[in-house]
Amino acid sequence: MLIRQHMRELLRLATPVMISRAGILTMVLIDTVMVGRFSADELAYQAIGWAPVVVLTTTGVGLVLGTLVITANALGRGEQQIIGITWRRGVATAMAVGLIAAIACQFGPGFLSLTGQSAELSREGGAVVQVLGLSLPATFIYVVTSFTLEGLKRPVPAMWIMLAANILNVGLNWALIYGHMGLPPMGATGAAWATVILRCLQAAALIAVLLAMRDARAYGFNGTGWGLGPWRDWAKQRAIGYASAISIMAESVSFAVLAIMAGWLGNAPLAAYNIAHNVLATMFMVALGLGSATAVRVGYAYGQTDYPNLARAGWTGLGLNTGLMFGFGIALWLTADLMVLGFTDDPSVLPLAAAALAIVPWLLIVDGGQVVMANAARGRQDVWIPTVIQFVAYCLIMVPAGYWLGIHEAWGVDGLFYAILLGSGVAVILQCVRFAWLGWQDQRQVVVSPS
Numbered sequence: 001m002l003i004r005q006h007m008r009e010l011l012r013l014a015t016p017v018m019i020s021r022a023g024i025l026t027m028v029l030i031d032t033v034m035v036g037r038f039s040a041d042e043l044a045y046q047a048i049g050w051a052p053v054v055v056l057t058t059t060g061v062g063l064v065l066g067t068l069v070i071t072a073n074a075l076g077r078g079e080q081q082i083i084g085i086t087w088r089r090g091v092a093t094a095m096a097v098g099l100i101a102a103i104a105c106q107f108g109p110g111f112l113s114l115t116g117q118s119a120e121l122s123r124e125g126g127a128v129v130q131v132l133g134l135s136l137p138a139t140f141i142y143v144v145t146s147f148t149l150e151g152l153k154r155p156v157p158a159m160w161i162m163l164a165a166n167i168l169n170v171g172l173n174w175a176l177i178y179g180h181m182g183l184p185p186m187g188a189t190g191a192a193w194a195t196v197i198l199r200c201l202q203a204a205a206l207i208a209v210l211l212a213m214r215d216a217r218a219y220g221f222n223g224t225g226w227g228l229g230p231w232r233d234w235a236k237q238r239a240i241g242y243a244s245a246i247s248i249m250a251e252s253v254s255f256a257v258l259a260i261m262a263g264w265l266g267n268a269p270l271a272a273y274n275i276a277h278n279v280l281a282t283m284f285m286v287a288l289g290l291g292s293a294t295a296v297r298v299g300y301a302y303g304q305t306d307y308p309n310l311a312r313a314g315w316t317g318l319g320l321n322t323g324l325m326f327g328f329g330i331a332l333w334l335t336a337d338l339m340v341l342g343f344t345d346d347p348s349v350l351p352l353a354a355a356a357l358a359i360v361p362w363l364l365i366v367d368g369g370q371v372v373m374a375n376a377a378r379g380r381q382d383v384w385i386p387t388v389i390q391f392v393a394y395c396l397i398m399v400p401a402g403y404w405l406g407i408h409e410a411w412g413v414d415g416l417f418y419a420i421l422l423g424s425g426v427a428v429i430l431q432c433v434r435f436a437w438l439g440w441q442d443q444r445q446v447v448v449s450p451s
Contacts (some may be wrong), residue, residue, distance in 0.1 A: 003316060010293055010316055016159035017150055017287030023162035025282040027169050027198070030074055031191040032278050034173045036344040037272070042123075042187035043344065044267045047274030048121050049128025049188060050162055051259040052111060055252040056101040057139060060404035062245030063097055064090045064144045066237035069378055071151025072296045076303020078121070083152065084220020085227075087210070089234045090144035093241065098137030105133020115260050121267075131192035135199040142203040152219070157209040165198045172197060217304050239383055247374065247387035254394035254423070258402045258416045265412055277345045280360045280367070282419075283328050287321050287368025291375035298379030307442035314376035314435050318369055325368045329361030336339055358416040369422040373431035379446050389430040398423025 028050070036043040067090035074082040109126025117125065146158040172194035179185030186193070216222050228234070255277070262273035294317030301310035332339070336357040340350055370393070374386040398419050405415030 007316055007320065010290075010297055010313070010320060013150075013153055013155065013296060014290045014293035014320070016155040017293045020146065020155065020159045020162045021285035021289035021292070022282060023159075023166055023285075025278070025285045029278050029282045030166065030169055031195070032175050032274065033343055034170075035191050035274070038177055038185070038187055040271055040344055040346040040349060041267065041364055043271045043274060044121065045124040046134060046188035046191065047129055047259065047270055048112060048117060048125035048263055049108070049132065049192070052108065053105065053129055053132045053136075053258040055249060055256050056104065056133075056136060058134065058214060058252040059184065059249040060094070060097045060101060060140045060178060061143050061208060061247050062248035063241040064093055064140060064147065065244040066090070066240035067144050067377065068147035068292065068295060069240050069299050069381065070237045071148055072299030072379065073303040073381070075152060076300040080114060080218055081220040083148070084222075085229055086234075086237060087144065087148045089228050089237060090147065091141055092228055093238075094140035095137060096143045096433075098140045101136040102133045105129050105136070108133070114264075117260070117263050121263060124378050128188050128192050131189055132195060135192075135196040138196075138199040138203040142199065142206055145203070145206045148204075149210065149290075150292055151299070153296065155293075158206055161202050161205050161209075165202050167203075169194055169198055169366060234374050238379065240378060242374065243383040243387045244378060247390045249365070249390040250387075251394045254399050255420075257399050258419070261406055262413060262416060264407065267411050268346070268348040269352055271344065271346070271349045272356055275349070275353040276356035276360060276413070276417065279332070280363055282366055283325070283332075283360075283364055284371070286324060286328070287364070287371055290317060290321050290324070290368070291372040293317070294372055295375040295379035296393045298376050298429075299381075302380050306440075310380060310442065311439040314373065314379075314439075317372045318375055318432070321368045321372045322365055325364035329364050332357065332364075333361050341431055356413045356417050359414065359421060363417070363421050363424060366421065370424055370431050372429035373428065373435050377431065377435055377438065380438060382434070385434055385441045386431060389434065390427055393423045393427035393430065397426055 023257075032043065032046065035046050067086055071083050074080070074086065084390075108129025109122050112126050112129070113119070113122040146155075149155055149158055173191055174187050175181045175183055176190030176194050178187075179190075183190075210216065211222055213221070259270070259273060259277070262270045264400045296308050296312060297313035297317070301307070301313055337354055340353045342355065343353065344350070370390070374390065377386045401422050402416045402419035405418055406413070407413045409415060411418070
């Protein structure tokens with residue numbers, strides 16, 4: 001398949017996936033804007049409250065990522081019935097992990113206190129953690145179902161549901177944050193309750209779509225029982241999930257540590273870090289969506305043992321990411337000052353956030369590139385090496401660099417973002433080297449076993 005065809009197929013699949021992924025963070029971004037207009041202090045509570053929840057959320061998403069890979073592989077091999085039981089196994093994992101995570105979040109105030117936050121931030125931010133935790137079971141079930149549809153190359157329903165959720169989010173925030181329709185103003189906690197409501201609605205809607213598909217029975221989604229099969233039969237799905245979860249958790253924990261460091265700097269730097277990081281994370285969701293689409297394309301080719309197209313799919317994903325992130329970076333560079341004003345008019349926050357946003361355009365290319373290549377490797381069922389790479393880049397390089405530059409050298413929020421640039425730069429280089437190595441091995445296999 002020519003590169004041009006790969007680009008068309010990848011964009012066809014990636015566009016709704018990117019919109020869906022961006023929609024996840026757009027909801028958080030809307031929360032940030034609306035909470036920021038309510039109070040700069042409430043914005044700080046929201047920032048510190050999301051820090052541990054993001055770790056739990058992204059780790060849970062990693063645990064169910066095997067659903068996407070196994071579905072794409074099975075589709076490539078034409079093994080339709082495997083797809084239904086793969087979804088059910090993913091849902092079972094999502095329910096178990098979501099319940100554990102929700103319980104863990106109820107200890108949010110104590111956890112934040114242990115990290116050295118002030119009594120005020122621990123109390124108010126901890127309340128945000130407790131409420132957000134209630135959304136996690138529904139979040140993970142929604143993600144599993146979305147992964148299944150993406151693996152089947154049917155990502156459009158999840159896109160429409162996510163867009164509808166973003167529209168509803170504005171109305172719910174208006175009522176819950178500011179206190180309309182007879183409700184008391186709840187600030188950051190109100191935004192968290194809106195998230196809980198919407199995640200439950202999204203999960204229910206997407207499951208209804210999946211079960212109502214004309215070929216749902218052919219794929220084993222209904223009419224074939226609700227068993228999960230022997231534990232050993234889904235070892236590969238779990239292994240991909242374990243490795244992905246550790247990888248994503250390492251990255252998420254590292255970013256959460258940077259948020260905690262920002263909290264040490266004070267409320268204004270923490271709010272500025274939250275603004276710049278939310279902008280980065282929202283645009284990163286586009287790269288994450290492209291990475292998921294790349295994993296599907298690579299996984300489908302791997303299921304067919306079509307190694308040349310497997311390699312082209314991975315490198316095409318990286319090329320598209322580079323072009324898209326470069327364009328986003330230019331747009332952000334031109335509109336950074338206006339974007340900050342959209343979040344807050346607090347004079348203590350504005351210059352700090354604007355300076356941090358000036359670094360984000362460079363981050364988009366390398367941070368997006370590393371996630372695309374990591375997903376490409378996982379689509380080929382390369383399980384553990386991408387995990388090791390991300391652990392080294394973020395835990396062993398980014399976090400120490402963040403402390404050195406942001407705290408020790410007193411560069412503040414800027415130092416934290418330069419550390420992110422360093423860690424992501426190392427990650428993308430190593431992920432590219434690894435994928436190139438895998439391609440070389442695949443070509444040797446073709447030469448040795450041409451049949």
